[in-house]
Amino acid sequence: MLSIKNLHASIDDKAILKGLNLEMKAGEVHAIMGPNGSGKSTLASVLAGKEDYEVTEGEVLYHGKDMLDMAPEERAGEGLFLAFQYPVEIPGVSMVNFMRASLNSIREYRKQEPLSAGQFLKLMREKKEIVNLDDKLLKRAVNEGFSGGEKKRNEIFQMAMLEPSLVLMDETDSGLDIDALRIVSDAVNQFRSKDNAFLVITHYQRLLEYIVPDFVHVLSEGKIVRSGGKELALELEEKGYDWLKEGVGA
Amino acid sequence: MTEDQLIKELGSEQKYEFGFVTEIESDQAPKGLNEDIIRLISSKKKEPAFMLEYRLKAYQHWLTLTEPDWAHVDYPPIDFQNIIYYSAPKSKPKLNSLDEVDPELLRTFEKLGIPLEEQKALAGVAVDAVVDSVSIKTTYKEKLAEKGVIFCSMSEALQDHPELVRKYLGTVVPYTDNYYAALNAAVFTDGSFVYIPKGVRCPMELSTYFRINEQNTGQFERTLIIAEEKSYVSYLEGCTAPIRDENQLHAAVVELIADEDAEIKYSTVQNWYPGDFKTGAGGIYNFVTKRGICKGRNAKISWTQVETGSAITWKYPSVILKGDNSRGEFFSVAVTNGMQQADTGTKMIHLGKNTTSLIISKGISAGHSNNSYRGLVRIGKGAENARNFSQCDSLLVGDQCGAHTFPYIEVGNSTAKVEHEATTSKIGEDQIFYCTQRGLDEETAVGLIVNGYAKEVLNQLPMEFAVEAQKLLSISLEGSVG
Numbered sequence: 133m134l135s136i137k138n139l140h141a142s143i144d145d146k147a148i149l150k151g152l153n154l155e156m157k158a159g160e161v162h163a164i165m166g167p168n169g170s171g172k173s174t175l176a177s178v179l180a181g182k183e184d185y186e187v188t189e190g191e192v193l194y195h196g197k198d199m200l201d202m203a204p205e206e207r208a209g210e211g212l213f214l215a216f217q218y219p220v221e222i223p224g225v226s227m228v229n230f231m232r233a234s235l236n237s238i239r240e241y242r243k244q245e246p247l248s249a250g251q252f253l254k255l256m257r258e259k260k261e262i263v264n265l266d267d268k269l270l271k272r273a274v275n276e277g278f279s280g281g282e283k284k285r286n287e288i289f290q291m292a293m294l295e296p297s298l299v300l301m302d303e304t305d306s307g308l309d310i311d312a313l314r315i316v317s318d319a320v321n322q323f324r325s326k327d328n329a330f331l332v333i334t335h336y337q338r339l340l341e342y343i344v345p346d347f348v349h350v351l352s353e354g355k356i357v358r359s360g361g362k363e364l365a366l367e368l369e370e371k372g373y374d375w376l377k378e379g380v381g382a
Numbered sequence: 383m384t385e386d387q388l389i390k391e392l393g394s395e396q397k398y399e400f401g402f403v404t405e406i407e408s409d410q411a412p413k414g415l416n417e418d419i420i421r422l423i424s425s426k427k428k429e430p431a432f433m434l435e436y437r438l439k440a441y442q443h444w445l446t447l448t449e450p451d452w453a454h455v456d457y458p459p460i461d462f463q464n465i466i467y468y469s470a471p472k473s474k475p476k477l478n479s480l481d482e483v484d485p486e487l488l489r490t491f492e493k494l495g496i497p498l499e500e501q502k503a504l505a506g507v508a509v510d511a512v513v514d515s516v517s518i519k520t521t522y523k524e525k526l527a528e529k530g531v532i533f534c535s536m537s538e539a540l541q542d543h544p545e546l547v548r549k550y551l552g553t554v555v556p557y558t559d560n561y562y563a564a565l566n567a568a569v570f571t572d573g574s575f576v577y578i579p580k581g582v583r584c585p586m587e588l589s590t591y592f593r594i595n596e597q598n599t600g601q602f603e604r605t606l607i608i609a610e611e612k613s614y615v616s617y618l619e620g621c622t623a624p625i626r627d628e629n630q631l632h633a634a635v636v637e638l639i640a641d642e643d644a645e646i647k648y649s650t651v652q653n654w655y656p657g658d659f660k661t662g663a664g665g666i667y668n669f670v671t672k673r674g675i676c677k678g679r680n681a682k683i684s685w686t687q688v689e690t691g692s693a694i695t696w697k698y699p700s701v702i703l704k705g706d707n708s709r710g711e712f713f714s715v716a717v718t719n720g721m722q723q724a725d726t727g728t729k730m731i732h733l734g735k736n737t738t739s740l741i742i743s744k745g746i747s748a749g750h751s752n753n754s755y756r757g758l759v760r761i762g763k764g765a766e767n768a769r770n771f772s773q774c775d776s777l778l779v780g781d782q783c784g785a786h787t788f789p790y791i792e793v794g795n796s797t798a799k800v801e802h803e804a805t806t807s808k809i810g811e812d813q814i815f816y817c818t819q820r821g822l823d824e825e826t827a828v829g830l831i832v833n834g835y836a837k838e839v840l841n842q843l844p845m846e847f848a849v850e851a852q853k854l855l856s857i858s859l860e861g862s863v864g
Contacts, residue, residue: 180815180819181818181819182815183811183815184811203818203823204815204818204819205818205819205821205822205823205824207819208818208819208820208821209821213819214819216816216819219816220810220812220813220816222813222816222817222830222831222834223834223835224833224834224835224836224837224838225830225831225833225834225837229830230817230820230830233822233826233830234817234820234821234822235821237821237822237823237826238820238821241821273834290820294820294821
């Protein structure tokens, strides 16, 4: 589904990703862990197509298509979804309108008919239940006045609405209390299927107790320095990241 | 060059949908301005003698004035002798039925989305259609007359209700007010006249659609709205013009008079041709004086404007709060893109006790444009307990444009409370990325964000026009990103 080969990316001429390789198949959940500054969030931004980053080398194929050539909205149309670490507020734009515009433009990209207002509202009522999102929030402007936890749940709500095939979760667990973490994880687990894949970026092992990964990768200084099964996350939790750096050097 | 070629040449950077020209014969005065031209206009319109006298006095006064230059706009001097001051589609005047309107003009308005056949028109909206110097048709006149409401062109009002025009014209904006007000008083050709009798709530939205068609003509319209005691009216004006390389002058005067307990809601959706996106060639100079007076107690005047067009906008819809407890409101969205310049805002003059005013201004600048808010809040000596709240926000799209705020506050009574808040922000790349990640293209994203930003003001528009205004905002900002 996703094939990243020798990816190099920089921002303001500063190299952040330095030859990253990753293969993901449908149905898999991959976790990316690593210390601060290792390039985790950069990876998510580059994959989603954020303009500030320049890809200097390498290729990313998504369903066999060259993804680096696509605009962010085309990647979204192809089924990529990024759950943001810091979801932005858009004053004056109601969640309902935003979501409808979003869903219908993705449907248009896929040459599907737009949903009528009735169909759309029905779908929204269904999906908001999954993440236990308050009706009041949907009537408010996008993320405006949402608490940290509400913003994160709102990201997962949008994921459920858009039904992407590849989900990037950028530190979705940060700022979540244990109840919210459980709600978010349940929603993700419910949505997991043999047809979609998840790339879960996290600093802590905690989230991976709820969203159990098939593979864990450790990112350090812009490269994946170690890959393993879910037990690798536990090992990291116990030992910290420093031993890995030494390991690389040795 | 045909209009289609022109539009193509403008490419995707800017789509001014209304840039076409209607091929129609017109009856024009020769270029230039002098007393003879003024006499010609007055006689063409078969005006009563007082009107001609007024015009000539205004003209004499105008000759003593110099063009103001304090606005934050920049343009070459205007050659007032190179303008045609009267241009009317032939086959006018007085139309008794729609069959007498030139079919070409009907098609023009159809194309502009303003059908003049009453059965096709928006339910509940009466329209006065003005092309160049004259009104060509007013719809629903009879229905409004049943309630005693007078809604007609200014020319007709001068024929049919000269006593009303004489009593009110120039009482809010005298010809001595400013350079363009004097010019307008001398050469105005048409506009709308509205009279709402005591106790009447006008049963439909009134609306005037202004269209400049002929080359080298100026449009000088004059609108007068009188709301007697305890009456209510909501009025909306819209405007467009063909794409031309030369600048055209539009210098209007609007006067509103609200008596005790009366309310006037005046909305503008201004979409004159803004000039070429890249070079700034052509476009309308929109130099307008708009002012209302809350004459009686509890009167209310509310201005709402969505300004997206014109090469230069110079306009300060104002309210004189004379009656005790009266209220003035100003809601504005002004968008400038390409090479456009706007200097716009309001004046709230508090004279009566317990008067209140509210100013909400949202400026949006993109491209190489310049957008200024200029506003005055004056609290007179006798304005006990006057209150004002002003909020002026500026949004920048890109880094080649400018936003400026010039607030003036003059307080002559110590019980007054005046609050002013101002913010300037840049449209966030993070906001745009958030939207594009959700599948929206960049232009849609900017449109969405800007509409959200301007929502407080758009909500003030009559519903029939709010959707139109939203689309207009998005279209005006095309080509501003990427």
